Amino acid sequence: MPNQIKSESEQLFDQIMSQMEHNRQNLSVDMLTQISGLLYKEQQELGQQENPHTLNIRVHGGKPLSGEIEVKTSKNAAVGLLCASLLNKGTTTLRNLARIEEVNRIIEVLTSLGVQIKWLNNLNDLEIKPPERLLIENINMEAARKTRSIIMFLGPLLHVFTNFELPYAGGCNLGKRTVKPHLDGLKHFGLEVDASQNGLYKAHVKPRQPKKPIVMIERGDTVTENILMAAALSTGTTIIRNASPNYMVQDLCLFLQQFGVKIEGIGTTTLKVTGVESINQNVEYYPSEDPIEAMSLLAAGIVTKSQITIRRVPIEFLEIELLLLEEMGLQYELSEEYVAHNGYTRLVDLEIKPSELTAPKDKVHPLPFPGINIDNLPFFACIAATAHGRTLVHDWVYENRAIYLTELTKLNAKVELLDPHRVYIEGPTRWKSAEVICPPALRPSVVILLGMLAAKGTSTLRNTYSIARGYEDLVSRLNLLGAEIEIFGGN
Numbered sequence: 001m002p003n004q005i006k007s008e009s010e011q012l013f014d015q016i017m018s019q020m021e022h023n024r025q026n027l028s029v030d031m032l033t034q035i036s037g038l039l040y041k042e043q044q045e046l047g048q049q050e051n052p053h054t055l056n057i058r059v060h061g062g063k064p065l066s067g068e069i070e071v072k073t074s075k076n077a078a079v080g081l082l083c084a085s086l087l088n089k090g091t092t093t094l095r096n097l098a099r100i101e102e103v104n105r106i107i108e109v110l111t112s113l114g115v116q117i118k119w120l121n122n123l124n125d126l127e128i129k130p131p132e133r134l135l136i137e138n139i140n141m142e143a144a145r146k147t148r149s150i151i152m153f154l155g156p157l158l159h160v161f162t163n164f165e166l167p168y169a170g171g172c173n174l175g176k177r178t179v180k181p182h183l184d185g186l187k188h189f190g191l192e193v194d195a196s197q198n199g200l201y202k203a204h205v206k207p208r209q210p211k212k213p214i215v216m217i218e219r220g221d222t223v224t225e226n227i228l229m230a231a232a233l234s235t236g237t238t239i240i241r242n243a244s245p246n247y248m249v250q251d252l253c254l255f256l257q258q259f260g261v262k263i264e265g266i267g268t269t270t271l272k273v274t275g276v277e278s279i280n281q282n283v284e285y286y287p288s289e290d291p292i293e294a295m296s297l298l299a300a301g302i303v304t305k306s307q308i309t310i311r312r313v314p315i316e317f318l319e320i321e322l323l324l325l326e327e328m329g330l331q332y333e334l335s336e337e338y339v340a341h342n343g344y345t346r347l348v349d350l351e352i353k354p355s356e357l358t359a360p361k362d363k364v365h366p367l368p369f370p371g372i373n374i375d376n377l378p379f380f381a382c383i384a385a386t387a388h389g390r391t392l393v394h395d396w397v398y399e400n401r402a403i404y405l406t407e408l409t410k411l412n413a414k415v416e417l418l419d420p421h422r423v424y425i426e427g428p429t430r431w432k433s434a435e436v437i438c439p440p441a442l443r444p445s446v447v448i449l450l451g452m453l454a455a456k457g458t459s460t461l462r463n464t465y466s467i468a469r470g471y472e473d474l475v476s477r478l479n480l481l482g483a484e485i486e487i488f489g490g491n
């Protein structure tokens with residue numbers, strides 16, 4: 001299957017990596033500068049296309065934060081649930097949904113299909129009413145291309161159409177992100193996909209039920225969700241092995257159960273799903289709180305050496321991160337546990353205190369859940385930069401994400417890129433203000449913002465669409481904690 005057309009920076013990057021792998025060349029500062037220059041050029045162009053009113057921010061940093069902040073519900077559950085609403089002929093109400101750009105893009109796509117969508121109130125409750133017939137021929141390609149989540153239309157749509165087209169999935173530019181596991185999983189339901197040369201997946205369906213358990217090579221989140229959505233309207237029993245037990249998958253399972261879909265093994269790596277013939281119900285669902293936002297706020301408190309309380313932290317998905325931080329010297333207190341609005345996820349309030357951290361002895365690396373969350377790993381970069389000693393951060397998952405962390409050097413952090421996946425970070429950093437353009441990746445962009453919060457003086461962060469893709473009102477909420485950040489438009 002052909003890959004997506006590669007950008008200039010990706011081609012240069014591949015070339016350099018293949019030379020490095022053959023031990024013919026080391027990654028010099030020159031090459032790094034070349035790659036990062038190209039990446040930012042592309043990002044600026046992309047930013048302008050994505051949002052003509054690109055927002056920039058100015059951070060007057062070096063001020064400790066104080067007070068309390070609540071974690072919002074998660075981007076990744078939101079997008080999965082929006083896709084799953086396509087399974088329901090009745091009205092779906094998603095309560096307290098994250099009001100973020102990624103959600104806006106999926107709403108634009110759903111609306112183009114004829115789905116009636118409205119925000120009901122300022123509590124972020126969203127009502128979704130499907131049309132008699134989905135207008136797949138009208139799909140808003142531009143909005144769809146900006147998200148990775150569009151890939152999760154495959155699972156629901158294979159029950160509706162025998163032939164349809166979707167654009168290649170977008171999302172953070174983190175290097176190659178495979179869609180093969182999705183196609184491998186969904187072929188058990190009769191889906192075949194041709195990846196054409198013009199950026200479209202052409203899907204053909206001869207509906208059938210899986211004849212044997214679906215074993216996944218990777219424990220991917222969205223691929224597990226796609227198979228779950230396909231299985232929800234498949235009347236037989238589907239067994240998914242090596243399934244992701246991660247937070248967004250749990251939310252989707254709880255949502256599907258409301259339709260009478262039977263799911264055993266929620267939160268484990270084997271899911272047994274017995275679907276239903278059709279779904280036509282008026283339901284409401286509250287997605288759970290975002291562990292990645294909780295980690296971001298935690299990191300904000302740590303780098304600014306603040307005492308803050310983070311409320312509604314989904315503790316099961318932050319436990320290992322907290323344990324590592326405790327070993328590094330973080331002082332914190334947890335409240336008693338309480339249950340999220342979905343009636344399932346365990347929450348706590350987390351109070352952190354200003355702490356002197358030391359670098360961990362071993363490398364910091366992510367794992368599919370349970371483990372340090374892949375999306376939480378970048379936050380260890382700015383945390384390591386405040387700790388005494390040298391930390392090895394190893395992002396084996398994404399090809400480009402570790403490279404973006406080198407942007408912290410502009411804020412005076414010592415970050416040494418060993419190869420595309422590993423950085424050494426030596427702290428503590430005497431943060432200095434700087435002007436930086438957001439990389440085309442959500443978490444590294446927030447990591448740079450956090451470095452700016454720690455740096456005395458005025459920093460500028462440009463092109464913040466990537467942050468708005470996954471965080472609601474981050475600037476004003478940080479300002480409520482005592483940060484001083486201003487938003488300004490233009491380029």
Ligand SMILES: CC(=O)N[C@H]1[C@@H](OP(=O)(O)OP(=O)(O)OC[C@H]2O[C@@H](n3ccc(=O)[nH]c3=O)[C@H](O)[C@@H]2O)O[C@H](CO)[C@@H](O)[C@@H]1O
Nearest residue numbers: 076079149177178218219220221222223248368374375397
């Ligand atoms: C909308 C959404 O929910 N997005 C999340 C989801 O994306 P999503 O489910 O799309 O993640 P991908 O399928 O792109 O997986 C991320 C990367 O991890 C690799 N991989 C994954 C699992 C595994 O067992 N082995 C392995 O090698 C994949 O090949 C890929 O390179 O999961 C990612 C990994 O948690 C998160 O970063 C994204 O925020």
Ligand SMILES: C=C(OP(=O)(O)O)C(=O)O
Nearest residue numbers: 148171172375442443470
């Ligand atoms: C990688 C991420 O998101 P997406 O899958 O939407 O690109 C992320 O949330 O950090």
